[in-house]
Amino acid sequence: MSALGELSKMKRRTGAKSAAEKRDDRRDNKAAYIFLIPWLIGLLFITIGPMVASLYLSFTDYNLLQAPNWTGLDNFARMLRDTRLHNSLGVTFTYVLVGVPVQLAVALLIAMVLDKGIRGLPFYRSVFYLPSLLGGSVAIAILWKQIFGTTGLVNQLLAMIGIQGPGWISDPNTALGSIILLHVWTFGAPMIIFLAGLRQIPAMYYEAASVDGASPWQKFAKITIPLLSPIIFFNLVLQIIGSFQAFTQAFIVSGGNGGPSDSTMFFTLYLYQKGFGQFDMGYASAMAWVLLIIIGVFTAINFVVSKYWVFYDD
Amino acid sequence: MTNLQTASPETKTVAAPISPEKKPKVRESMGSLAFSRRARARAITKHIILIACGAIMIYPLLWMVVSSLRPNDLIFKDPGLWLNTLDLSNYSSGWSALTHPFGHYMLNSAIVVIGCILGNLISCSMAAYAFARLKFTASKLFFGIMLLTLMLPFHVVVVPQYVLFSQIGWVNTFWPLIVPKLLATDAFFVFLMVQFIRGIPKDLDEAARIDGAGHPRIFLRVILPLMVPALATTTIFTFIWTWNDFFSSLIYLTDPDMFTVPVALRAFVDSQAGTSWGSLFAMSIVSLLPVFLIFLFGQRFLIKGIATTGIK
Numbered sequence: 001m002s003a004l005g006e007l008s009k010m011k012r013r014t015g016a017k018s019a020a021e022k023r024d025d026r027r028d029n030k031a032a033y034i035f036l037i038p039w040l041i042g043l044l045f046i047t048i049g050p051m052v053a054s055l056y057l058s059f060t061d062y063n064l065l066q067a068p069n070w071t072g073l074d075n076f077a078r079m080l081r082d083t084r085l086h087n088s089l090g091v092t093f094t095y096v097l098v099g100v101p102v103q104l105a106v107a108l109l110i111a112m113v114l115d116k117g118i119r120g121l122p123f124y125r126s127v128f129y130l131p132s133l134l135g136g137s138v139a140i141a142i143l144w145k146q147i148f149g150t151t152g153l154v155n156q157l158l159a160m161i162g163i164q165g166p167g168w169i170s171d172p173n174t175a176l177g178s179i180i181l182l183h184v185w186t187f188g189a190p191m192i193i194f195l196a197g198l199r200q201i202p203a204m205y206y207e208a209a210s211v212d213g214a215s216p217w218q219k220f221a222k223i224t225i226p227l228l229s230p231i232i233f234f235n236l237v238l239q240i241i242g243s244f245q246a247f248t249q250a251f252i253v254s255g256g257n258g259g260p261s262d263s264t265m266f267f268t269l270y271l272y273q274k275g276f277g278q279f280d281m282g283y284a285s286a287m288a289w290v291l292l293i294i295i296g297v298f299t300a301i302n303f304v305v306s307k308y309w310v311f312y313d314d
Numbered sequence: 315m316t317n318l319q320t321a322s323p324e325t326k327t328v329a330a331p332i333s334p335e336k337k338p339k340v341r342e343s344m345g346s347l348a349f350s351r352r353a354r355a356r357a358i359t360k361h362i363i364l365i366a367c368g369a370i371m372i373y374p375l376l377w378m379v380v381s382s383l384r385p386n387d388l389i390f391k392d393p394g395l396w397l398n399t400l401d402l403s404n405y406s407s408g409w410s411a412l413t414h415p416f417g418h419y420m421l422n423s424a425i426v427v428i429g430c431i432l433g434n435l436i437s438c439s440m441a442a443y444a445f446a447r448l449k450f451t452a453s454k455l456f457f458g459i460m461l462l463t464l465m466l467p468f469h470v471v472v473v474p475q476y477v478l479f480s481q482i483g484w485v486n487t488f489w490p491l492i493v494p495k496l497l498a499t500d501a502f503f504v505f506l507m508v509q510f511i512r513g514i515p516k517d518l519d520e521a522a523r524i525d526g527a528g529h530p531r532i533f534l535r536v537i538l539p540l541m542v543p544a545l546a547t548t549t550i551f552t553f554i555w556t557w558n559d560f561f562s563s564l565i566y567l568t569d570p571d572m573f574t575v576p577v578a579l580r581a582f583v584d585s586q587a588g589t590s591w592g593s594l595f596a597m598s599i600v601s602l603l604p605v606f607l608i609f610l611f612g613q614r615f616l617i618k619g620i621a622t623t624g625i626k
Contacts (some may be wrong), residue, residue, distance in 0.1 A: 007461050031529040032450035039441035039460070039504070042497025046475065047463055053474035064477065097604055110367065113360050120361075127368040133609055134375075137558040138576040141584060143378050144388070146591055153377055156393035185371065195619035237465075245467050248560040252580060253351035259502070271469055276565055284359050284514060288469040295467055311580055 006236050058286035063279045064302075075286035085287070087262050088270040091176060095242045095266065098184040104235055107187040111194035112224070125192070132188035141184070141252035145169060148178040169253055172263035179249050179264060190235045197231035198224070226311040233310045237302050244295050247272070267291060318365070322355050337504050366491055382595040390592045405600070408593030412582060413570045416597055419578035423557055426491050430556045431549050433495030438548065441498045442507030447519065457508075465502040468561070476565060486569040491562050495552070503548045507618060510544035511537060547619035550612040554605050575601045 014280065033040070058075055060068035062239025080086055113123055134140050147153040150167035158165040168174045205223050216224070225232075247268040258265025258273075271291070375393075381389045382399055382404050399434070409416045440554040445457050479490040500503055514537065522532045538545075567577055579601060582594055610617070 001466055003461050006505075007458065027450055028448045028529065032444045032448035032453070035440045035444035035448065035529070035533070037454070039439035039498035041438070042494065042499045043459065043463070046454075046467065046494045046499045048472060048496055050474035050478070051466075052475070057473060064480070088374060110364075116360075118357070118360060118364075121369075124364050124368060125617070126609075128610060129613075129617070130606075133554055133605055136555075137602060137605070138560055138579045139601045142579065142594060142598050143374060144573055145583075146595075151390040153374065153393050156391070160393070161499035165524075176329045192617055192620050201467060207315075212530045221560055233377055241465050241467070245469065248558075248576075251560070251564075252583065256582070261624060268350055268469060272561075272564075275473055276476075281477070285473045288467070288473065291467055295465070299465065 004237060005230070007082060018199060031273065053176045054288055056287040057282050058289050060282045062282040062285075065279075070105070071282070075283050078283065079290065081288065083261060083266065085267075085270060088156075088258070088265045088267045089246055090256075091263065091265055091268040092244060092246075095180055095183070095246060096240060098234065099180040100239045101185045102180070103187045104190055104232070104239065106184060107191040107230070108228075110187070111191045111198060112192075112220075114195060115198040125195070128191055129188035132186040134188035135182060136248060138248060138252055144178065144182050144249065145253050154178060169264075170260055173253070173261055173263040175263045179253060182249050183243065183246070190239065193231060193235055194228070196209050197228050201227045229291050229310040233302070233306050237299060240302070241295055244268075244298075265297065317618050347619050367428045379599060382584055382592060382599050384592075386590055386592040389595070404590075404596040405593035407571035407590070408582075408596040408600075411590075411593055411597070412578060412585070414573075416578070416600060419573050420600075422572060423486075423574040423576075425492050426488050427553055429488060429492035430495040431552045433546055434498075434500055434548055434552045437496055437498035438500060438503040439507055439538065439545065440533075441504045442511055443529075443537060445504070446508045447516075447532075447537070449530070460501050460504055463499070464505065471560075474563070479566065485566055487566075488572070490566045491556075491559075500552070503552070506547060507541060507544050510541050514540050543615065543618070546612070547615040550615050551619060552606055553608055557605055 055066060059070060059072060061071045061074070062068040110128060112122055118124070131140075148168035149155075152168070154168065155165035163209055166174060168178045201224065205227075206219055209219050209223060226292060246266060248267050249274075250264045250266045254264045254269075256259075256269075256280070258269050267287070271284050273288045274280045274287065339571070344417070346420075359447050376395055380395050381392075383397055383585050384399070386391070386404070396617065412419075442462075445453070445460070475490070475494075476485075479485060484490050484535075509570075518540070519532050522536050558576065562578070563574045564576045567573055570581070573581065579594075579597060582597060
């Protein structure tokens with residue numbers, strides 16, 4: 001099962017132990033905790049400790065030089081008034097709510113074209129997968145900055161057919177779109193997961209449907225989507241969590257300032273500017289917790305809604 | 315575990331002992347239709363669509379390579395892929411454009427990457443062995459916590475981590491980038507390895523136990539040699555993610571001596587202000603080359619890795 005499957009299964013498993021489990025109940029506590037020493041130290045000092053500390057800092061005014069100064073809910077009140085923050089939330093939501101569905105739809109579409117025993121599958125798979133390995137790098141963000149620039153590749157190609165394109169990344173209306181396109185370009189990783197999932201659907205379902213005279217659309221809607229739904233769900237949850245944290249591309253394409261006119265000021269970029277540009281670390285911590293809560297709410301909604309559309313075979 | 319190996323023979327070698335219940339592929343009946351004219355027309359249409367999509371996706375990359383090999387001004391004029399002369403001057407000027415030759419930053423990145431790979435291999439495999447094979451108090455609780463940390467945004471811990479590491483004087487050292495990996499904080503790999511170890515038959519452990527081996531010995535002599543494919547996947551993913559990682563380097567490495575490749579490239583962008591795209595492209599390609607090589611030679615592990623953690 002996927003990580004998500006494991007998590008949702010854990011609830012069910014905590015019930016009564018089976019007889020076989022009871023019989024085999026000797027424990028290796030000492031050995032286990034020795035093997036877990038690095039992980040436990042990491043959990044304490046790199047994960048949980050800093051989480052608690054950042055929760056505390058979010059109620060303080062802290063600039064790294066002086067001791068944190070308790071200010072109560074001040075940071076959160078400031079956030080309610082901070083229009084640049086509201087704008088950055090809008091930018092991030094647009095990126096997630098447009099980028100993730102479009103990317104997954106493209107990934108599923110290409111995976112379905114590739115699935116039906118096509119020749120040259122390994123070649124196509126490599127071609128589509130490569131961008132998702134490179135897409136997170138600064139180098140590709142630099143390439144994007146050129147491609148969608150005023151005299152970039154896109155406008156050079158448009159000029160060949162007589163169209164004068166805008167400066168995509170210098171125009172506040174299209175800058176975010178260029179970055180969303182970069183996200184869509186990296187559809188290879190979810191595509192591989194879809195491909196693997198499609199392979200698990202027995203072909204006889206489709207054959208039986210053909211015998212009954214089902215149209216391709218009916219097969220897609222009644223067989224592919226339900227049987228693939230756990231994998232669509234997995235991709236959706238992970239891509240949403242990941243996309244909320246997108247940073248590098250916006251930073252490089254905008255030269256670190258989220259411009260033009262804050263149109264690519266992602267929430268994470270604003271957080272970086274506050275925390276590490278202005279060393280307003282209390283405020284940055286409060287923002288980080290807001291991000292955690294937003295991601296948590298989105299994930300929770302995903303899990304709740306999944307009951308109505310995700311179909312588990314077992 | 316997925317059935318990728320039915321599609322490509324080369325993945326067969328990594329067909330790990332993960333899943334005993336592999337389903338045979340039952341799509342062969344498609345073959346009888348393959349010769350009908352309609353089916354052939356459909357296949358050709360599909361290939362045309364796929365080639366068109368692939369070409370659009372790869373074109374920018376190819377164009378970047380070609381552009382890096384021609385004079386600077388052509389980058390703003392020539393959208394084609396035709397190369398008249400081979401001009402390597404962008405590479406030589408880009409290599410020495412910053413305070414240090416670009417190789418210096420590549421070396422810095424290599425040090426961080428090697429540290430992170432070793433850290434992940436050791437710490438994650440140890441944690442995975444405990445989770446997959448050992449019974450201990452609160453094992454389910456800890457396993458659940460481990461899975462939850464998989465979804466934790468880095469930003470929630472980054473400020474206090476920065477405070478912690480700056481107080482022990484680790485800013486502008488590689489330690490803040492490497493030490494978390496030594497402490498198995500990459501839950502993705504712990505999970506990947508747990509899944510893999512679960513697929514190794516328990517009889518092997520039992521046999522070793524009867525021969526008097528303790529857990530360290532079973533781990534080192536039985537489990538580790540059998541989980542080489544999972545270790546390879548971990549190595550490759552750690553390489554690519556660490557090599558590309560920008561945010562941590564940006565925060566912790568402000569001294570040009572310590573720059574890794576991503577922050578060096580960023581400094582390059584800032585210093586050029588868009589004047590010499592040629593050398594910028596050249597160094598971008600140099601920075602992508604290791605990832606591309608890994609992709610060429612380690613593809614099967616990559617595909618196996620994401621498919622495994624995604625499906626089972």
